Amino acid sequence: MHNELIKQAQRIMQSAYAPYSNFKVGAAILSESGTIYSGCNVENAAYPVGSCAEAGAISAMIAGGDKKIIAIAVAGKGTEPCTPCGGCRQRIREFSTDDTTVLICDDKELRLQTTLGKLLPMSFGPDNLQ
Numbered sequence: 001m002h003n004e005l006i007k008q009a010q011r012i013m014q015s016a017y018a019p020y021s022n023f024k025v026g027a028a029i030l031s032e033s034g035t036i037y038s039g040c041n042v043e044n045a046a047y048p049v050g051s052c053a054e055a056g057a058i059s060a061m062i063a064g065g066d067k068k069i070i071a072i073a074v075a076g077k078g079t080e081p082c083t084p085c086g087g088c089r090q091r092i093r094e095f096s097t098d099d100t101t102v103l104i105c106d107d108k109e110l111r112l113q114t115t116l117g118k119l120l121p122m123s124f125g126p127d128n129l130q
């Protein structure tokens, strides 16, 4: 299942709209229902309006009726592994646990396997508001 998730993230990365940074990113989520949801980054001439791949995948997941992320793969090229940005770690956190698997890959292979808890320790989440 992880291999399929990685493939989907790599596939949707090709569809990214990133004419300003030229840095294409793809994300694929394995949800609790077993459905895979994917998204890519969509930049904008007004730079801050652009959105990350993870945000697109989460939006697709919510639109599809799922609310729990079991694993997420993020694909991006470069010498450094394409780890989710700070804002996206918090976006993933909303629908995850500390054990949620995060797979970081490039267009060829898995670079790093970690968890949301390691990427965002002592996080603030829905439980804090109860």
Ligand code: THU
Pocket: 018, 021, 023, 024, 025, 040, 041, 042, 043, 050, 051, 052, 053, 054, 083, 084, 085, 088
């Ligand atoms: N980007 C993502 O899509 N996800 C991340 O977690 C890191 C950054 C995108 C945003 C922007 O379009 C490009 O990568 C360069 O920052």
